[in-house]
Amino acid sequence: MAPENITPKQSGIFYGWFTLAGVALVIFIVGGSFVHAFGVLLPVITVEFGWDRAQVALALTLGILAFGLPSPLYGLTVHRFGPRMTIIIGNALAGVGLAGVYFVQEVWHLYFLYILIGLGGGFGGYIASTTVVNNWFIRRRSLALGIFQASAGLGGLVFPLLVTALISAVDWRTTWLILAGIVIIIPVTIGGFFIIRNKPEDMGLVPDGMTLEPPIDIAEIRVTSSKAGDEGSGWGILNIMKKPTAWFIAGFTAANAFTVGTLLTHQIAYFQDIGNNPMTAATSLSVLSAFALVGSLGFGFLALKFKVRNLALGAFICQILGLVILLSTKNLGLLYIFIILVGISYGSLTAAMPTFVGAYYPRDRYAQVLGVVFPFQVVTNAFAATLAGVIFDATSSYTPAFIAAVCVSMVGLFFAFMARRPESA
Numbered sequence: 303m304a305p306e307n308i309t310p311k312q313s314g315i316f317y318g319w320f321t322l323a324g325v326a327l328v329i330f331i332v333g334g335s336f337v338h339a340f341g342v343l344l345p346v347i348t349v350e351f352g353w354d355r356a357q358v359a360l361a362l363t364l365g366i367l368a369f370g371l372p373s374p375l376y377g378l379t380v381h382r383f384g385p386r387m388t389i390i391i392g393n394a395l396a397g398v399g400l401a402g403v404y405f406v407q408e409v410w411h412l413y414f415l416y417i418l419i420g421l422g423g424g425f426g427g428y429i430a431s432t433t434v435v436n437n438w439f440i441r442r443r444s445l446a447l448g449i450f451q452a453s454a455g456l457g458g459l460v461f462p463l464l465v466t467a468l469i470s471a472v473d474w475r476t477t478w479l480i481l482a483g484i485v486i487i488i489p490v491t492i493g494g495f496f497i498i499r500n501k502p503e504d505m506g507l508v509p510d511g512m513t514l515e516p517p518i519d520i521a522e523i524r525v526t527s528s529k530a531g532d533e534g535s536g537w538g539i540l541n542i543m544k545k546p547t548a549w550f551i552a553g554f555t556a557a558n559a560f561t562v563g564t565l566l567t568h569q570i571a572y573f574q575d576i577g578n579n580p581m582t583a584a585t586s587l588s589v590l591s592a593f594a595l596v597g598s599l600g601f602g603f604l605a606l607k608f609k610v611r612n613l614a615l616g617a618f619i620c621q622i623l624g625l626v627i628l629l630s631t632k633n634l635g636l637l638y639i640f641i642i643l644v645g646i647s648y649g650s651l652t653a654a655m656p657t658f659v660g661a662y663y664p665r666d667r668y669a670q671v672l673g674v675v676f677p678f679q680v681v682t683n684a685f686a687a688t689l690a691g692v693i694f695d696a697t698s699s700y701t702p703a704f705i706a707a708v709c710v711s712m713v714g715l716f717f718a719f720m721a722r723r724p725e726s727a
Contacts, residue, residue, distance in 0.1 A: 316507075316510070317499070317502070317505060317507065318438035318439060318446075318502060318507075318509070318510070320497055321434055321438055321497065321498055321499050322434075322435060322438065322439075322446055322449060322450065323497065324434075324492075324493040324494075324496075324497030324498040325389075325430075325431035325432075325434045325435060325450060325493065325498060326449065326450055326453035327453070327488050327489060327492065327493045327497075328389055328393065328426070328427065328431050328488075328489040328493045328494075328498075329427065329428065329431050329450060329451075329453050329454045329457070330453045330454065330456055330457045330460075331393075331457065331484060331485055331488050331489050332393065332396065332423050332426075332427040332428075332457075332485075332489060333427075333454040333457040333458065334456075334457030334458065334460060334461030334464075335396075335400060335457075335461065335481040335484065335485055336365065336369075336396070336419055336420070336423050337362070337366075337458075337566055338457055338458040338461040338462055338566065338587070338591065339461050339462070339465045339481060340361075340362045340567065341462060341566055341567055341568075341569065341570045341571075341584075341587060342462055342465045342466050342469065342570065342584060343358075343465070343474060344358050344359065344362075344567065344568075344570070344571060345570065345571050345574065345580070346469060346474050347412075347474065350474075351409070353409055354691075354695050355568075355571065355691045355694060355695060356688065356691035356692045356694075356695045357409055358409070358412070358691075359567055359568075359687050359688050359690070359691035360413065360688055360691075361409075361412040361413050361415075361416040362416060362567060362684070362687055363684040363685070363687050363688040364413050364416055364417050364420070364684075365416030365417060365419050365420035365423075366420060366563070366680050366683050366684035366687070367417075367420065367680065367681065367684045368416075368417045368418075368419075368420030368421045368424060369420035369421070369423050369424035369427070369680055370420075370424060370676055370677045370679065370680020370681060370683075370684070371677050371680065371681065372421070372424060372425075373424065373429060373672070373673045373674070373676040373677045373680070374670075374673045374674055374677070375673070376388070376424055376425055376429045376430070376669075376673055377429055377669040377670045377671075377672060377673020377674070377676075378669075378670065378673065379425070380429055380430050380433050380669040380673075381666075381669045381670055384500040385429075385430035385431065385433045385434045385437075385498075385500055385669075386430075386434075386494060386498050386499065386500050388425050388426050388430045389426040389427075389430050389431065389489065389490075389493065389494045389498060390426065390490055390494035390495065391425065391426060392421075392422045392423065392424070392425030392426020392427060392430070393422060393423070393426040393427070393485055393486075393489040393490045393494065394422070394426075394486065394490050395418065395421060395422030395425065395426070396418075396419045396421075396422030396423045396426065396427075396485055397422070397482045397483075397485040397486040397490065398418065398422070398482070399415045399416070399418035399419035399422060399482075400415075400419055400478055400479075400481045400482035400485060401478070401479055401482035402415045402418070403415050403475070403478035404475045404476070404478055404479050405475075406475075424680075426489070426494075428676065429669055429672050429673055429676060430669075431450065432447065432450065432656045432668075432672065433668055433669045433672070434498060434499075434500065434501075435447055435450050435656075436656070436659075436660045436665060436668045437500065437501035437502065437509070437665065437668075438501065438502055438509055438510075439509055439510055440509045440510055440665075441509075441510050442510055442606070443657065443660050443661070444601070444602050444603075444605035444606055444610065444653075444657045444660075444661075445602040445603060445605075445606060446602070447602060447653055447656050447657050447660065448598045448599050448600070448601050448602015448603065448605070448653050448657075449598075449599065449602060450598075450653075451598035451601075451602075451649060451652050451653040451656075452594075452595040452596075452598040452599045452602075452649065452653075454594075454598070454652070455591050455592070455593075455594035455595030455596075455597070455598055455645075455648075455649050455652075456591070456595050457591070458566070458587065458588065458590070458591025458592075458594060458595075459588045459589075459591040459592045459595060460588070462570070462584040462585075462587045462588045462591075463584055463585065463588050465477055465481075466580065466581060466584045468480060542663065542667065542671060542724070543674060545724045546720070547662060547721060547722060547723070547724040548671060548674060548675055548724075550717045550718075550720045550721040550722075551655060551658050551659065551662075551675055551717075551721050552674075552675045552678035552679075553678070553713070553714070553717035554614060554618070554651070554654075554655075554714045554715075554717035554718040554721060555651070555654075555655045555675065555676075555678060555679040556678040556679055556681070556682040556714075557618075557682070557710050557711055557713050557714025557715075557717060558618075558621070558647070558648070558651040558652065558679075558711075558714055559678075559679040559680070559682040559683035559686070560682045560683070560685075560686040560706075560707060560710040560711075561621060561625065561644070561648070561686070561707040561710065561711055562648055562652075562683060562686075563682065563683035563684065563685070563686030563687045563690075564686045564687065564689075564690045564703055564704070564706075564707050565587075565590070565644065565707075566587070566687075567686075567687040567690065567691070568687070568690045568691065568694070568700060568703070569583075569586060569587050569590070570583045570584055570586070570587055571583075571694075572700050573586050573637075575700075576632045577632075578634065582634075586637070586638075586641060589638070589641050589645070590641045590644060590645040590648070591645065592645065593641065593642050593644075593645025593646050593648075593649065594645045594646070594648040594649030594652070595649060596645070596646060596649060597617070597645060597646035597647060597648060597649025597650040597651075597652075597653070598649035598650065598652065598653045599649075600646070600649075600650065601613055601617070601649065601650040601653040601654060601657070602653060602657075605657055610654060610657050610658055610661060611658075611718060611719070611721055611722070613650065613654065614650070614651060614654045614658075614718040614721075615715060615718050615719060616650075617646070617647040617650035617651045617654065618647065618651070618711055618712075618714050618715040618718055619715070620643045620644070620646055620647040620650075621643065621644055621647035621648070621651070621711045621714075622708060622711045622712060622715070623643055624639070624640045624641075624642075624643030624644035624647065625640070625644065625704060625707050625708045625711065626708065627639055627640040627643070628640045628644075628704055629701065629704050629705065629708070651714075654718075655675065655679065656672065658721060659671050659672050659675065661723075662723050662724060663724075686703075686707075689703065689706075690703040
């Protein structure tokens with residue numbers, strides 16, 4: 303009997319919720335200290351060293367590439383050694399990289415350190431953490447993944463304001479030492495060592511806190527899952543990659559990442575360019591991240607009742623409308639409509655990708671499939687961040703970059719429409 307077909311009956315407090323809290327802490331810190339904090343650093347460091355925005359944005363681009371391009375290797379490592387170990391080792395490496403930013407004097411120092419941070423964050427961040435969630439939840443998977451993604455959104459809400467306040471109180475170098483300490487204390491120590499466990503079967507449990515009616519040996523679940531993922535079956539990883547579904551998921555994820563990469567890196571600078579003070583600009587990104595949190599949670603709840611594909615289509619429509627508003631006005635009040643729409647779509651579509659993979663493929667193929675899909679998101683995110691900087695330096699305007707985001711979002715809408723459930727070969 304496959305675990306997906308078990309009739310659930312709740313019994314006591316399910317440890318999966320504690321494990322979910324652990325990986326939520328990981329992604330909250332990783333996303334906040336790695337990506338969201340960089341948008342605050344960019345205008346500060348360009349003023350201090352005289353580097354242009356494209357030069358500085360390249361550091362995040364390289365970090366994001368290091369975060370995502372080796373994802374097939376990350377997926378294989380998680381599949382082989384388990385996500386908990388990679389979370390501990392990866393985040394320790396990221397903490398070392400963040401601490402090293404304190405000593406930056408040349409732009410290549412920043413590049414090297416953000417590659418190190420990206421490698422650590424990739425090895426111990428998204429794939430490992432969502433694999434934990436996928437292992438512990440089946441019937442409530444979309445809700446659990448929505449909560450997980452909301453935690454990443456919470457990082458975007460908290461860290462721009464936190465980092466802006468810290469830089470004002472001390473300086474940017476000391477701020478990055480503080481971020482390194484936060485990474486070592488929370489994801490590595492509290493999350494990795496004390497809270498997170500790889501899968502419920504390791505604790506004599508089953509997904510979603512179920513008891514089994516009729517009773518079934520936990521080992522039977524392991525065997526059934528393993529057979530489903532054999533290379534000789536239709537769910538072998540090579541057979542999965544021959545079908546179009548995974549590539550459509552990769553396509554809509556990459557489209558969303560283009561918009562997200564453009565805005566997370568440059569929105570603060572853009573809001574300052576149109577006349578807002580640094581704290582107002584930082585607040586705009588935090589509010590966008592807050593609505594991304596709403597989008598992630600909303601997607602998780604709604605996906606319990608509605609098709610994830612239809613929800614993804616609605617999210618892309620919100621994204622396109624929001625970008626059109628961004629292109630149409632500089633009025634701060636109206637721009638908050640853009641922030642709400644794009645924030646909700648950002649959170650929803652970020653939650654959609656792991657939900658699609660978890661719903662469409664067997665549990666024990668999750669990390670490997672995600673490892674193949676995830677680089678498309680990361681490469682597009684990284685490319686968008688640098689492209690927007692190059693466009694600004696060449697034209698003194700972000701308008702062409704925002705127009706490109708609208709066009710790419712329309713392509714993403716098509717890919718989401720085409721992402722149908724595959725059949726085994």
